[in-house]
Amino acid sequence: MAKIFKDPSRTFSEYLLIPRLTRKGQRPERVDLSTPLSAIEQNQLPRFKVNIPVVSACMQSVSGTRLSVALARQGGLGFIYCSQPIKEQVDMVRQVKAHKAGFVTSDSNITEETTLREVISLMERTGHSTVPVTSDGSANGKLKGLITDQDFWEFEDNLDNKVKQHMTPVKDVIYGEDGISLREANNLLHRHKKDCLPILDRSGNLVALVFKKDYVDHRRHPLELLDDSKRLCVGAAVNTYDFVDRVPALISAGADVLCFDSSDGFNEYQMEGLQWIRKHFGNEIVLGGGNVISAEGFDYLVNNELVDFVKVGIGGGSICITREQKGIGRGQASALLDIVERRDAWFNETGRYIPICSDGGLAIDTQIIIALAMGADFVMMGRYFAMTDESPTPKTTINGQMYKPYWGEGTRRARNWQRYNEGVESRKMMFEEGVDAYVPLVGPLSEVLESTLDKLRSTMVNVGSDSLSEFREQAILTMVSEQSVIEAGTSNVFQFSPNRILEPPEWGNPG
Numbered sequence: 001m002a003k004i005f006k007d008p009s010r011t012f013s014e015y016l017l018i019p020r021l022t023r024k025g026q027r028p029e030r031v032d033l034s035t036p037l038s039a040i041e042q043n044q045l046p047r048f049k050v051n052i053p054v055v056s057a058c059m060q061s062v063s064g065t066r067l068s069v070a071l072a073r074q075g076g077l078g079f080i081y082c083s084q085p086i087k088e089q090v091d092m093v094r095q096v097k098a099h100k101a102g103f104v105t106s107d108s109n110i111t112e113e114t115t116l117r118e119v120i121s122l123m124e125r126t127g128h129s130t131v132p133v134t135s136d137g138s139a140n141g142k143l144k145g146l147i148t149d150q151d152f153w154e155f156e157d158n159l160d161n162k163v164k165q166h167m168t169p170v171k172d173v174i175y176g177e178d179g180i181s182l183r184e185a186n187n188l189l190h191r192h193k194k195d196c197l198p199i200l201d202r203s204g205n206l207v208a209l210v211f212k213k214d215y216v217d218h219r220r221h222p223l224e225l226l227d228d229s230k231r232l233c234v235g236a237a238v239n240t241y242d243f244v245d246r247v248p249a250l251i252s253a254g255a256d257v258l259c260f261d262s263s264d265g266f267n268e269y270q271m272e273g274l275q276w277i278r279k280h281f282g283n284e285i286v287l288g289g290g291n292v293i294s295a296e297g298f299d300y301l302v303n304n305e306l307v308d309f310v311k312v313g314i315g316g317g318s319i320c321i322t323r324e325q326k327g328i329g330r331g332q333a334s335a336l337l338d339i340v341e342r343r344d345a346w347f348n349e350t351g352r353y354i355p356i357c358s359d360g361g362l363a364i365d366t367q368i369i370i371a372l373a374m375g376a377d378f379v380m381m382g383r384y385f386a387m388t389d390e391s392p393t394p395k396t397t398i399n400g401q402m403y404k405p406y407w408g409e410g411t412r413r414a415r416n417w418q419r420y421n422e423g424v425e426s427r428k429m430m431f432e433e434g435v436d437a438y439v440p441l442v443g444p445l446s447e448v449l450e451s452t453l454d455k456l457r458s459t460m461v462n463v464g465s466d467s468l469s470e471f472r473e474q475a476i477l478t479m480v481s482e483q484s485v486i487e488a489g490t491s492n493v494f495q496f497s498p499n500r501i502l503e504p505p506e507w508g509n510p511g
């Protein structure tokens with residue numbers, strides 16, 4: 001007869017944390033958010049850590065180059081998706097590794113003949129207020145000038161005017177020479193009171209741009225995740241079909257961490273892949289497995305000490321319809337608690353600590369906090385990052401609001417059949433397990449993340465913890481009734497928002 005778990009499947013929103021003693025001198029800014037991604041043997045130091053417990057999902061609509069750079073600059077790790085040809089994934093990994101902190105390849109360029117109307121639309125689309133003008137409109141063409149949103153008045157100037165009538169011509173542009181250090185570039189920006197410094201080679205071709213805002217951002221976020229050669233770190237997803245070709249290519253491109261991207265990692269195909277990678281690349285590469293949602297699945301993956309970390313979660317993703325389509329999955333809190341308990345027991349028995357990643361379904365900051373309190377070492381998120389400026393999809397206006405497209409890997413659009421059909425290539429995409437949707441645009445990744453991490457640090461202080469490992473050990477959680485979930489928001493008060501006044505039926509507690 002089928003076995004049935006005694007407890008129902010629980011989600012993060014059903015739990016709250018109980019404050020514990022906060023000691024004098026404990027302050028959010030002193031909290032350490034670094035966390036391991038590699039297995040830890042007998043209390044040795046981990047081989048790989050991230051500086052914040054956040055990684056981005058291996059998804060086309062999430063982890064592109066720009067997002068992976070932005071996230072590593074904040075101390076987290078992007079996982080470049082594998083639902084693309086090997087060469088393209090490798091190029092993306094290379095681009096992140098080649099990213100010279102502070103030197104940005106211009107991603108919106110125009111020629112002198114571009115009209116103001118086109119410039120305005122480009123600025124709206126990209127959010128950039130300074131655009132380089134090059135001979136051929138490419139990122140490395142000969143620099144002809146710079147145009148900023150201060151160089152024209154949208155409602156006064158003729159929008160059919162050409163850029164050359166409004167730009168600052170190259171002879172008046174302050175620029176740096178290729179090869180100067182970031183410090184020298186920032187000094188030039190400072191000395192000349194500029195926001196943007198083009199870097200030119202000897203022939204006057206544009207090489208990169210340096211922005212004052214990036215300097216300010218770096219000073220505010222000193223947690224950049226760098227490898228031994230001071231390059232940004234990046235992760236890459238792999239699948240069970242072409243790992244023999246994909247893995248060596250990714251490793252030689254410099255990927256710091258690899259992770260199997262599978263909707264159900266409790267299978268022999270993934271085990272074969274793990275064995276092959278360890279056999280050919282040893283323990284140097286950091287290697288993640290998953291996804292699983294039971295202690296049994298966890299045991300299977302960790303048993304022969306191949307994986308560094310295990311990803312937990314099936315069916316919880318915001319774009320996921322796996323539970324509806326196939327009837328498999330588990331509430332993320334229940335899955336995580338089950339696996340964390342087994343991980344801790346495993347550590348006590350073997351002395352080997354396996355970091356756990358909670359993947360999917362984290363819609364709000366409190367869920368991230370609860371996942372970490374319950375024992376996740378780090379979280380993986382898709383929707384959260386898809387909403388930021390840096391995700392790879394274009395900004396789109398719908399009814400006056402800004403959105404970004406966000407689609408699951410199990411959609412016909414992504415065609416990532418390798419994630420869903422372990423070992424059965426002929427089945428390819430029989431049905432979808434994800435949806436194609438839009439998410440609201442929320443702004444720069446750094447700002448969104450800063451707010452989330454501020455809340456996390458503050459909660460950790462409430463629980464008397466200076467580090468994430470202390471947080472896990474000290475956390476006491478309580479389950480909440482449905483009524484207390486309702487009352488967790490405001491109750492019996494009027495809220496005036498700039499756009500609307502809440503009508504009585506939306507007040508929440510009917511009292």
Ligand code: IMP
Pocket residue numbers: 057058059313315316317318319320321322359360361362363380381382383384407408409410411433434435
């Ligand atoms: P989110 O953070 O809630 O948006 O969930 C992201 C996670 O959903 C990813 O890291 C994957 O584990 C999972 N996922 C991605 N695409 C799909 C899909 O099409 N169907 C089901 N799950 C998906």
